[in-house]
Amino acid sequence: MARVVIIGAGLTGLSVAYNLEQQGFFDYAIFEQESTVGGLCRSIRCDGFTFDYTGHFFHSPSAHMIDFLHTIMQNSSLSAHIRHSYIYSHDTYTPYPYQTNLYGLPTETIIDCIMGFVQRQTHKKNGNFYTWIHTHFGSGFARHFFFPYQEKIFDYPVSKLRTGWVQGVPHTTLEAILKGALQERVVDSIGYNAQFWYPTHGGIDHLIHAFGHALKNPLYTNCSAVVLDTHKKIVTFSNGHSEPYEYLISTIPLKTCLDILGMKKEADKLLVNSVLNINIGIDCDIADQKHWVYYPEKKHPFFRIGFPSHLRGMAPEGYSSLSIEIATLKKPTPEIIGNLTKKTYEHLEKIFGIQPRDIVSEQTLVLPHAYVIYNLWREEHIDSLLRYLENQSIYSIGRYGGWKYASMHDAITDGHSMAQKLIAHFSATFKPATTVKQKPAHIPAITKKPGRRLIKEIS
Ligand SMILES: Cc1cc2nc3c(=O)[nH]c(=O)nc-3n(C[C@H](O)[C@H](O)[C@H](O)COP(=O)(O)OP(=O)(O)OC[C@H]3O[C@@H](n4cnc5c(N)ncnc54)[C@H](O)[C@@H]3O)c2cc1C
Known part of the structure; x- marks a missing residue:
């Protein structure tokens, strides 16, 4: 014993x-x-x-x-490493976090976010994520980024989510929002992972x-x-x-x-989603220095794509790799995995121009427990x-x-x-x-x- x-x-x-x-x-x-x-x-x-x-x-x-x-x-x-992470929406890359980097987005989106922030009702409190986002960031940021993104990563309605996990979401001010709307940035050092460490x-x-x-x-x-x-x-x-x-x-x-x-x-009452992780190696260079990109828009099945090949020792010289993440609250059956994989490849072709012939390695992993709800x-x-x-x-x-x-x-x-x-x-x-x-x-x-x-x- x-x-x-x-x-x-x-x-x-x-x-x-x-x-x-x-x-x-x-x-x-x-x-x-x-x-x-x-x-x-x-x-x-x-x-x-x-x-x-x-x-x-x-x-x-x-x-x-x-x-x-x-x-x-x-x-x-x-x-x-200094984080190089981005958000891809409206066919545009903007640096993470969204709330301080509106530059480059359509004018109506920028106005929506700023007006929503100015008009937000800061006194409302009821412990759910929907209200928390509205009181801290306003309706524009909620609609254009937070709600679609969180519904993808959790595969769960934001109105039913509580806020016990939000400590990592960077807060902002009107000044920071305006600066980020008027000035283009390449990196932004806000947030808990602005610098990270990785095995050499x-x-x-x-x-x-x-x-x-x-x-x-x-x-x-x-x-x-x-x-x-x-x-x-x-x-x-x-x-x-x-x-x-x-x-x-x-x-x-x-x-x-x-x-x-x-x-x-x-x-049975404890909910957790699964993440389907499609990893591919390709024989061309596709994504400058980005470490990872968030995809809030519904049309993309994935919520995030990482580019491991931008770290030393992760891919052969001259090749690139992508690590694609898709969340599902449903049990990832072979049929679900098959459908999501097919959709993913269609979007990889649209976004990066990746063709099946470019793919030299493919490893699909399923994380049965990923994000606790x-x-x-x-x-x-x-x-x-x-x-x-x-x-x-x-x-x-x-x-x-x-x-x-x-x-x-x-x-x-x-x-x-x-x-x-x-x-x-x-x-x-x-x-x-x-x-x-x-x-x-x-x-x-x-x-x-x-x-x-x-x-x-x-x-
Ligand atoms: C998609 C995703 C991305 C992440 N990215 C990052 C990141 O970039 N940076 C970061 O800091 N953190 C990240 N994390 C969080 C990080 O992975 C975890 O905090 C950490 O690995 C948790 O370790 P753990 O030992 O608690 O759990 P686990 O790693 O899940 O270990 C639990 C172990 O228990 C074993 N086990 C399960 N059931 C049984 C059983 N019945 N009998 C015996 N053994 C069993 C499992 O096989 C497993 O080895 C990420 C998490 C996810 C889901």
Whole structure:
């Protein structure tokens, strides 16, 4: 038995493990359902191209966090980038964010946005996104950008969305709007990700490998948690292996955790969409220095396209790559994927002139859990659900464990806080170890996976 069992080896689970080990605590075991660890921070490599599970750029408000990343990544360095992101509407590219870069848009759109901002009613408050946008930005910005864009990224009506996730939306002033309407800008340094960091040699999975290499305990893959006995405190995996625990740290989606616990009614109320991520490599250069572009207009099926090839090590010399993101609240069946892919290719031809013969590599990924829907039910029940689990010694954390909108910075921070909490719980009985604890005798034999030091598989 390990005192602490972690399920899910994405960035949050790995951060818990890392931070426990840093405190000299090795009495834990970590289990992952996939054959490789990293969750959303994995990368795939094919035909000389590298793609993430949609672009993953590290941004952080904390210099301390960036120092930590540089330390943990050691051999595989991290480069800083100034964001070049745009919005494509009315056949025009304008720099992100929309609210401070109206220059180049049709005159009526600019007037609509400015008039709407001036006439907005700032006193209205009712906690939904529709009203929040109207009170902060006015009807023009709502109609031309925020509502169509958010309805695409969530695939959910804005009138039913709550505002628990809006802290990343940059605010503005009349002066900033007017300046951005009269002056053309190439980049704008507003917002939480104006500067970001990315592994110099390409692929966000370098960050995951850095955590993997730093850990001394094994990581168990191909272990999908399927049964949770909260009375006996045992978690059982799809391969039949059972692991008793004192504390369970769940970084798997809260919805899955509730399902496993038989709380189907609550699980069904939690909504999350999926993202279809079509990645293509092409043998021509199509998009100057843009890192990514937002597509608010309904006619385009995608909400965002990233250009990984503008980062070093992501594509062969002379080739480009595109990472296209489409959100759907419906289960992405092969039929839905087929239709969306067909529409996407039609629009890629219209916007970039990309023909099927230009495509030299194609990788389609489905992210079954992408954007948590901040509906009223979530707002009213999330805290009590998490508290209920804590009373059963289950800490549900991370982007999907906490059922929230969160970044990689947040995942690492959540893992750190959780480890601190556990160490505090154990402080009376625990003496920091200087050596690694032995593998528990009851865990079946482990096979080393090629190329993945310390990543092990239970068969
Ligand atoms: C489209 C998209 C783009 C993003 N872009 C950025 C970005 O540019 N910058 C940024 O900072 N953040 C970005 N993020 C957020 C970032 O990906 C997350 O905050 C972070 O990766 C979450 O890590 P996690 O460990 O909490 O979750 P996950 O990565 O989901 O890890 C959970 C793990 O649990 C495993 N698991 C699930 N069920 C089971 C089970 N039953 N048993 C065992 N294991 C299980 C999963 O396989 C997975 O490995 C993006 C997210 C999305 C969806």
